[in-house]
Amino acid sequence: MSTPEPNPDAPVVVPVPRPAKDRLLQDGRDMFWSMAPLVLVCIALAGVLGMCSFAPNGPGQGGVPQFDAPAALQADAEVLKFPVRVPVLPQGWQPNSGTRGGIDGGRTDPATGQPTRAVTSRVGYIAPSKMYLSLTQSNADEARLVGFLDPAAVPTGAQDVDGISWVVYEPGEGEPIWTTRLGDRAQIAITGAGSQDDFRTLAKAVQTQAPLPV
Numbered sequence: 001m002s003t004p005e006p007n008p009d010a011p012v013v014v015p016v017p018r019p020a021k022d023r024l025l026q027d028g029r030d031m032f033w034s035m036a037p038l039v040l041v042c043i044a045l046a047g048v049l050g051m052c053s054f055a056p057n058g059p060g061q062g063g064v065p066q067f068d069a070p071a072a073l074q075a076d077a078e079v080l081k082f083p084v085r086v087p088v089l090p091q092g093w094q095p096n097s098g099t100r101g102g103i104d105g106g107r108t109d110p111a112t113g114q115p116t117r118a119v120t121s122r123v124g125y126i127a128p129s130k131m132y133l134s135l136t137q138s139n140a141d142e143a144r145l146v147g148f149l150d151p152a153a154v155p156t157g158a159q160d161v162d163g164i165s166w167v168v169y170e171p172g173e174g175e176p177i178w179t180t181r182l183g184d185r186a187q188i189a190i191t192g193a194g195s196q197d198d199f200r201t202l203a204k205a206v207q208t209q210a211p212l213p214v
Contacts, residue, residue, distance in 0.1 A: 069095035069123050073137075074212055076100050076121035082139040083186040083211035084121055087202060092128035103148045106140035118144060125202065133192030133202055139185050142167070149191055150174045159196075161203045166190075178203060184211065 070086050077084035080100060099122050106118025118140035125133050138145050146153050152172020159166045159178060169177040178199050179189040190202050 065096045067095045067097055067123070069098065069125075072098045073121060073123065076137075077212040077214050080119040080121060080139075081214065082119065082137075083182075083184045084137050085182075085186070085188075085206050085209040085211055087135065087205035088209060089125070089205045090128075090201065093201075094126045095123055096126055096132075097124040098122060103138070103140050103144055106138070106144040106148065108141060120145075120148070127194050127198045127201070129195060129198055131192065131194040131198060133190060133194045133198055135202060135206060136189045136191075137206075138187050138189070140187055142179055142181065142187055145187050145189055146177055146179060149177055149189060153177055159200070159203075161200055161207065164203070164207050166203055180207070182207060186211070 073084050073086050101120045101122070103118040103120065105115040107116060108114070109116045118138055120136055120138040120140065122134055122136045125135065127133060136145065136149065140148070146169055150169070150171050150173075153169035153174070154172075155167055156170045157168050159168055164180055164182075166178040166180045169179065171177070175191050175193055176199070177189055177191045179187065180203075181187050188203075188206060190199055192198070194202075
């Protein structure tokens, strides 16, 4: 059987793509199926990264970072070469941070009478009251250490803690400072948002301890 010859005069039929749905005709189902893959990917990533949690009463308080204060203070004593103490605090106090640093011209060299660099060891604590206090131990002179913590602080009185006198400085714009010298080149300063009882507890905890062996 022979194949018929094509008719050159016949119209050519070209497939036309289906017209896109008008935006006014896109209903909620269209939007749902468009967004569903993205939502599933986000949920999967959140689950893998541990970022997805349910808190019916709103966001909770984060945990206090763990910090090994005794080990850090022992290292500071060995590196900084001045008397450093580890305060023994009641249950409920938690160290959460620490650092060491320096104060240029922070102390007077007893051999030369000239100002020289002082060093500092600081540990931060969260008291049972949930307030933050920091304990700074240094071989700096009192005025230099207080000025390093708050240049605008001024002395306003003293607090007796079991026979040890702590000078109280009121802040310029920061927080109160209690400071004392323990007689062995160690100037101690406490500052923070805690109550007077918090200050007294931390002061007693450090002044009753002997310096760490170096």
